[in-house]
Amino acid sequence: DLRAFDPGAIVAWRGRRDILTDPLRDRDPSALIGAILAPVVTIGDKLRTLQLAVQMHRQTIDELLTGPDRTTLAELQALGFSQQMIDRFFRPFFGGIFLDRSLQTSAKCFRFNFKMMSDGQTVVPNSGMGAIADQLAAELVAAGRVRLQTKAVALINRDGGVSGVRLADGSELQSDAVVLATPAPETARLGDLPVPEGSLGSSCVWLATRQPLYRGKKLLLNAEENAFVNTLAPMSAVAPGYAPPGWHLYAAAILGVPELDDSTLIARVMVDLHRIFANEAAATTALTNARILRVDRIPFAQFPQPPGLHPNLPDNRTTRRGLYLAGELTEASSINAAMLSGERCAEAIQQDVAR
The missing domain is CATH 3.90.660.50 (Polyamine Oxidase; Chain A, domain 2)
Known part of the structure; x- marks a missing residue:
């Protein structure tokens, strides 16, 4: 709406x-x-x-x-x-x-x-900007789960690639693909990757x-x-x-x-x-x-x-296997660009998983 x-x-x-x-x-x-x-x-x-x-x-x-x-x-x-x-x-x-x-x-x-x-x-959106996130999350919730208020403190590196994330409580989440969809400073901290400055x-x-x-x-x-x-x-x-x-x-x-x-x-x-x-x-x-x-x-x-x-600007794919970027930092600094980056990131993961 x-x-x-x-x-x-x-x-x-x-x-x-x-x-x-x-x-x-x-x-x-x-x-x-x-x-x-x-x-x-x-x-x-x-x-x-x-x-x-x-x-x-x-x-x-x-x-x-x-x-x-x-x-x-x-x-x-x-x-x-x-x-x-x-x-x-x-x-x-x-x-x-x-x-x-x-x-x-x-x-x-x-x-x-x-x-x-x-x-x-x-x-x-007539119901507020949160409606955008709610719409994006709806299919994720239906297919799996969304965990909020859960801080990722580090990536799990294995065999030259990234295989999951370590959470603040010490637990780990394993995955075939890890997507950093965070502000540039947090992307730099977690992924040790070059990001736009300032x-x-x-x-x-x-x-x-x-x-x-x-x-x-x-x-x-x-x-x-x-x-x-x-x-x-x-x-x-x-x-x-x-x-x-x-x-x-x-x-x-x-x-x-x-x-x-x-x-x-x-x-x-x-x-x-x-x-x-x-x-x-x-x-x-x-x-x-x-x-x-x-x-x-x-x-x-x-x-x-x-x-x-x-x-x-960096690509959705990184040089580390299993690690991807999504967000404005791969396209341009705007909501529109962030959504476009998310779509392109999903396409990249689908292509890589199918190989």
Whole structure:
């Protein structure tokens, strides 16, 4: 049961909230008119964005990912986008995807994500992101078992290969194939394997209000140069299952993991949100009475993806018989890439076992 965000975004800048949208996919006449009239970026940049969407729609993913690489910032500049467009739209929007507002991420990541969002929809499961894991686990449970809260402390090496894992309680699990589907630092620890270096963190403050802060299902971008909150997502507007009746759930995303206690971090978030909605009495009241539900801090949310990184990522097969890798570290740092890696890892194991 997937629910989709509306195309485009709302750009919060200097007390304004302007809509930028995709005229090829947005069916809301008011959003289209608002996007045409929005002064936050120039008409030339809007036409350039439309032209890029049409161009990428005609190309395959393989075509977009071939050839030389460069930073996303260099790519945008080469495509002719103004500094205004880069700062007010691309930095908060793609900076939120890459966890890097400097846009030093590989342009191949930008091309892939731009095409995916231009060709399709951005969705979340109505029952929460855990529904993805539940669906994946269902067949595993039917065929065998899934053990949770069980730490693997070491691999079992035998005859030059890997034959199982040793658990924290000292017990061992034997297997024909061991798959490391862990974050890169844990993969390096367990498998003593080269993995992408570095980490990019993110934080999120979840808040609930009685009244909506704004209408619609578009992501809100904070385009201020000194933004603390990078984006605000109207989660229950997109997926009603995220909140009980009479409540509205929002996710305020922060890039990095600030060294602040929860109360200070929440205060900084609320300052940004009050500034964004300063001209809206109803939204200001809703924020004043908002309930803070949780603060999430994720030190390793992604690994950095500079130009030239992806051809050097490890393969699903390792040099050690019986040991395989699955996860974003073999493809690219995203949920989509992690799922693709899992599929390719399963295919590799099936091929090897059949030999």
